Amino acid sequence: MLDYIKGFIELIKGLGITGKHLGMHAVTLQYPEEKDVMPERSRGVVVLLSDKEDGSLNCTGCLLCMKACPTAAIIIDAPRGEDKKRVLKKFELDFTLCCYCGLCEEACNFSALKLTGKYEYSTGDKDDLLWDVNKLQDVGRDVDYEDKRRKKVAKKPAKPVVDANAKVEDKPAKAVEIKPTESADDTKPKTEGEA
């Protein structure tokens, strides 16, 4: 009989603990309206970084990130030009494969790409998750980063020629026009295709 009374008291205690939480504030956020602040190191969407001064891509097409990627999500086509320098023809990142491990960022010596705290890029179409160089660059325009490149590399207008395909032919010109400071509208990753 004593056990039952004891048990009953314990049951009441349990109710007390859950009842106590009724008055507490919720720890969850109402997501689309409120957003959590992502930490600086957060590894979300991979973006291509642009030069802080002239807005050109930092990428030199050295293939290091492609070699470091464990899921082969990065596809780069950068054949060597006449002056033995690589010309970036194609840079694609397949987010259906990407595992956000951050090895590409660590492999890169030119601060060309970075995993950012952005995460809102879901889409109803799988094909939209294959981002080409323009999209990767546009998304990354407002990203602040620490330039790892040596000064002389930074000064050089290492402008890669982007002529991946006919569809986005007019994009490079546009990409130069947009100043990094004016690209606040591009903070939100677009879900529609670039074409």
Next chain:
Amino acid sequence: MNNEELKAYIESNYASLMTFCESGKYDLWFEVKADNLVRVCQKLKDDPELLIDYFCNLGGVDTTENFEAVYNLASSKKKIRIDLKVVLPHENPSVDSVQTIWPAANWYEREMWELYGIQVNNHDNLTRFLLPDDWDQGYPMRKDWDAPDFIRFPDL
């Protein structure tokens, strides 16, 4: 018992059954003949100095010349670790089951059979469980395994 003492002990008491492997790092690795395996395991378990009562892991290795079955064992009372290696021929590899000594070996042996095609004698339940039931594409963990839809990671 530290590693040197253990090595000395095994080399004096199990000289005819186990030979020391140089390839092993950190812990002691010994090679055991496939015929002796169950006898060695039983002896290791019953040896009051060793009391190997804990079966950590069993994995197959395909060294392209032959197969190896690697038994990682430990003792919970004596706090020692020991690894056994059984080298098997590439044609018709087979090894005796140790599940009578450590029941834990059951699934590991099944897995080794399934993925490497190493036959386990006296095993009570050699059926597929990691691969689909209707799997007919051979033993996927073998180095020479290939399948029509198997794409190797691009070598850069």
Next chain:
Amino acid sequence: MSDLRTEEYDLNMGPHHPSTHGVCRLLLTMDGERVVKVVPYIGYLHRAIEKICENRSYAMCIPMLDRFEYVTSMSCNQVFSLAAERLAGIEVPERAEYLRVIMLELNRIASHLIFFGTTAMDIGALTPFLYALREREDIIDLFEMTCGQRLTYNYIRIGGVSKDIPEEFTPRCRKTIANITEKVEEYKRLLNGNPIWKMRTIGIGKLDADLALAYGASGPILRASGVDYDLRRDDPYSIYDRFDFNIPIYHNGDVYDRYMIRLDEIQESCKIVGQALDSIVEGPIKAKVSPNFKPPAGETYTRIENSRGEMGVHLVSDGSKKPFRLKARGGSYPHLQLLPEIATNCMIADLVAIFASFDVILPEVDR
């Protein structure tokens, strides 16, 4: 009465069942409510991680192994890095060892909190799950702050760790640890005395020490059965010998003990983290490891104490930059194998409780 007969029937529990923690299928032979026979079927989550790793360089294996046991990815990173370091004979800097211990123990707490929540939920109390996740969130935030990810960290690397902790880490970590220590007491008040909880857990799924050892049970499950075996102390790795912590032991081996031992371990881990934060030293966080890391030929079986028991990696190197063979051993694998031994002749509700108390996580089983 003679013409009244009962008939056994088969019941497929899973692969999609709320309490199989993933995609495990248990084929139950039932006699009414009583389980006569349990046969686990696994492999629904087989991703061939071992085969994948054979085709990738050592650095690439770590993100792959993150998926091996995703509730405690830090342990996966650690066990693989440790194995590679043992093969290559790399000395890890002091500070990196401290950071590793802090992360591993935080991850153990996070995993045990998940266990607490899911076990309570499987036994029918839904609210503790949310409380446990609330506390886990603080730890995940710490990880995110340090390495940028919440689940698959890729933090512990061969030769050290990838990034140093940020400045605000230490005060927040101390706060989190103090909070969790306090909250665990509240969990105990909430459930331990509850007569329904006691009825459902005490004496259910008894596992004696011999059976546990024979079936290769490890970690909290082995210790709940009274076997004092913790790899942090008995097969020392990293710098665990520098910390003062107890290893809780329980002797009944029932669901209640397996639950209690984990709550105790949370508190012990909190102690370790606190001590590590106190005594952490300055210095480099990573040893010099070439990007083309090629350990000399050799093999090792390395094991560490994970929240689910012994996590081991059998790593064979042939001197090239890819692992020749990688066999990952998770604690859940033998535990699932052990399930039929102790779950026969119990009620279906007990089976759920026992399964929950084993804290089996299926990606670790299927790999």
Next chain:
Amino acid sequence: MIAIGITVALTELLGSFGLSGGLLSVITYTILAAGTFGLLSVLALFLVWWERKVAGHMQQRFGPMRNGWHGWYQTLMDGLKLLQKEDILVATRDKVVFFWAPVMCCIAAFAAYIVIPFGDGLIVADLNIGVLYIMAITTFTVIALLMAGWGSNNKYALLGGMRSAAQVVSYEVPMVASILVVVLYAGSLSTVDIVNSQSGNFLNWNIFRLPFGPIAFITFLIAAVAEANRTPFDLAEAEQELVAGFNIEYSGMKFAMFFLAEFINLFTVSAITVILFLGGWHGFAFIPTFVWFFMKTFAIVFLLIMVRWTYPRMRVDQLMEFAWKVLVPITFLNIIVAAIFKHFGWYWEL
């Protein structure tokens, strides 16, 4: 009685239009039934929302927040969604049984409200066997659950149905035994009489007035929760064990009917508890009687919601053991003691 019973009032009103005889009573009761049905549907929607809110805040979440202020019409939207959903039918089902189970469940849930007084005179029909009627009609739920379990042709569903049958039959005994104590003192089976016997001061409520009233109250409440199939006794559903138990194969509106019935049953058991032990509509001050009734009932509902989200679930054999080895002896002893006290007049009547 100052207020006139709502049935009488309605009959008089309709009578003034020249109706009489059988037609009059048919129309009267149809209107009343429709009114009760409407009220209960709204109540069930509210209860679902309320439970989700309470559970949310208890777990430091918000619960529904999207539709309206704090998601107040969330349940309505859920209902609309369920209405639109495809009615998935298992090919191997028992067609008749499968179809009628949710209907039966709803009928059983609603029918009990004939004899529940929402306030002074707010009762459809004051049957002189009111309590007995409630006991009989709520037990229909178990037949519905058993039908659902059998008709689905699913082992989980069948297990759920069997569990619920065993459970409800067992808990009927302590429940009736607890009620008997009240009936013994009220001297009537009519719900109105029972409530009226508790008029006056709140010390006159059965929970305080009866010898060992709190024990009768607690045993009744436990048995009632078990009857309503709620945690810690929700073995018929037991989502961690039986996935969803008896309603595993139901979808769309059929599932919604089970859901509706579940929450109406929750309100029913709370209402009966209030009628039997907490003085029904009686209160003090000039607050209308039905407000008192609803306040008390919602307090009990709140308690049951708290219980549901706090406690683990019992196992089926422990459940039976608890019913037969603990509750039945206690309640029977209570009847005997109550009878002795009554015989010697050892109780107060203010």
